[in-house]
Amino acid sequence: MIDPRILSGFRDYLPEAMMPREQLIETARRVYRSYGFAPIDTPALEYREILLGKGSEETDRQLYLFEDHGGRQVGMRFDLTVPLARFVAQHIHSLGQPFKRYHVGVVWRGERAQRGRYREFMQCDFDTIGTTSVAADIETALVINDLFEAIGFDRFQIHLNNRQLLNGLLEKLDMADQAVVVLRALDKLAKIGRDRVAEEMTATSGASVEQVRRVLEFAEVSGENDDALSKLEPIVAGSEVGQVGLARLTEILAGLKAAGVPQRRVKLDVSIARGLDYYTGAIFETFLDEMPEIGSVCSGGRYDDLANLFTKQQLPGVGASLGLDRLLAAMEALGKIEPVRTPADVLIPYFDAQRLNEYLALAAQLRAAGLGVEVYPDPKKLGQQLKYASERGFRAAVIAGEDEFSGQRVQVKDLAKRTTSDISVAAGVDELVAALQAVVR
């Protein structure tokens, strides 16, 4: 006998966890599609050379690498961005540009196992490749807005930044080559405070007191969006890249307003950095008002050149990634997930052992009317079947025994309210369908 167990850092999804996950993925797909993003998929396994060195040193260490049957060095994908770069470089001529894709897929990282960190998880990305237009930046934020609305959130905030602002300032301060270490220090601002960030910046970039002061003055710009824009103007004045960045941010804010995104949902926030050197333009993070402490649940940004390791063709793009697991954890904590273990709303107990075919026929009629209907497979005691129905989360039960069949009537039990009503099926199932729809809604 073999012990049935799973590997540490991996998860089984039971129905009560899988159903909201599937629903969330379906919602994301629907929203992505409504903007013209098309699905793609890529293999779980890639050549080792495709994967290695494309993420950080940390992701390199976490790669699942091995030799396959043909002696090839292969690895399991650790994100969907490297496969996207490889995919686009390989297929761009048949894909055409602009190319808008979404990709929902599992990725693997051999992380040290710890609470809330998994070695297998799902990513849910969308990107627009082949355009530098601000239209695609605006659309990225619009998708995020529609996505969270469609999931059922009203109170969330999309934080916007543009890497060109800091680049412009650093250019003015003659620190353009220090961008990575400056960003690394700034990234800790919320956590360790301005004095320690200043210390680190001085130590790693060799910046003067005045340089540090001006970088921090920038990083601490806050206030309403219009107010923040005005404060940023003098900071980037004189730097072309900085001014371009500020103009793009202004256009994004105007575009989101024009497309009807509530102003409270959009916040200019120069403190967000995301990916030290990956993003080159707009940056997006998304926070839930009710649970900001879990961090960004949908993040992304603009990049100049997606696939420069695989092709000489420059492929600019912009996109974002939904933090599926983090969001599901938040939704559960916020009580936004119903603890249900069945996708069907209606159970038909197998009550009269002689009438299986009549139950099957009734179920077929109700399904044809759009209801989800399970027929209990064994003619056990009714109480036992109703207990099963309640435990699984069915909403209604349709009960029919000999008396009911001969009278052409059935009983509809509302399992939540614990009420029963008597419905005629003499003239067909229309009345029954209506009664069930009233219960399951």
Next chain:
Amino acid sequence: MIDPRILSGFRDYLPEAMMPREQLIETARRVYRSYGFAPIDTPALEYREILLGKGSEETDRQLYLFEDHGGRQVGMRFDLTVPLARFVAQHIHSLGQPFKRYHVGVVWRGERAQRGRYREFMQCDFDTIGTTSVAADIETALVINDLFEAIGFDRFQIHLNNRQLLNGLLEKLDMADQAVVVLRALDKLAKIGRDRVAEEMTATSGASVEQVRRVLEFAEVSGENDDALSKLEPIVAGSEVGQVGLARLTEILAGLKAAGVPQRRVKLDVSIARGLDYYTGAIFETFLDEMPEIGSVCSGGRYDDLANLFTKQQLPGVGASLGLDRLLAAMEALGKIEPVRTPADVLIPYFDAQRLNEYLALAAQLRAAGLGVEVYPDPKKLGQQLKYASERGFRAAVIAGEDEFSGQRVQVKDLAKRTTSDISVAAGVDELVAALQAVVR
């Protein structure tokens, strides 16, 4: 520069291949759910000992096995049945019985690469665990019927058999211990003919001429379902297990009829064997009338004990698996797949460079009305944008330049019919939505 390539036997899915695949999976999910099957998921990686020896010698050889970061011997799942057995054995106490699950997931087999055989493919299974009731057998065939109808097929046939028939006959012939070799020979009946099957059976099972004759007489029973049932009666007469099998088949046929499955879609077929010793009761295969040569596109059956390698608890069940890739290939060959590369129906060309925000606002209004709308991201020449729209498979374009905006009118282009109509948006987008819906339908 790294050559962007994928491993042999693996595939990239471009949008035109991925969209019908996603649609098919969604259809399967919807049908499975409508019967109360709930989704689960399991890890791609399992302990080697869980996977090894659970399939055939062939699948063992094809396993992707390696050592992970923690020195554990692991492998990638090669089907969804072994993970289901492990999963159910591990969680049955919290899952309860009956347990109805579906599982859509990728599996990996390091097969020798050849045309139409892949090392990574998707499975799409549904099973009912924890009941021996014929209700679950009938339901399995009902799901198959609804599934193919929902996919858009009318002409298909579900072939039914029951392993107990042959078991009963072999029992009568004192050949009960020869079931595996007899099945292996019978499985080749269509391919190599009765004489060579008889030879093989004699050689491998040591059967007498009379025994071989009676086995072949059984295997060649054909005709209309009622006719075939009558022919089978004397063949299994005197064997309890054979008679039980025949009674179950009769009940399944009656149940399918009661639930409204057209009679032409159900065929009793004692020649189907499937899985030499895995299935123990009902067996299902599904053939497309228009393309029988591709073989069964949805197959399954009943088994006595799903997880006997992982638990002492006996877990009978029944289920089937949709042959996703085979079905997609058939649908493509039958012209049932539209060659479309966008999930959105409507393109709004970015025509007047100054009016991006108006295009974004219009798109938002159309999306709110349920339309899929892409805004072209760059203000290129209109002809170029319309060419893009046609090539991707958009159905309609909404064109508005300065004249249109000032007159509060837009042009709707039907890209297939190459017609244009002029629509007023002075009083809102209702008229435009109606015009677009008429085109995209």
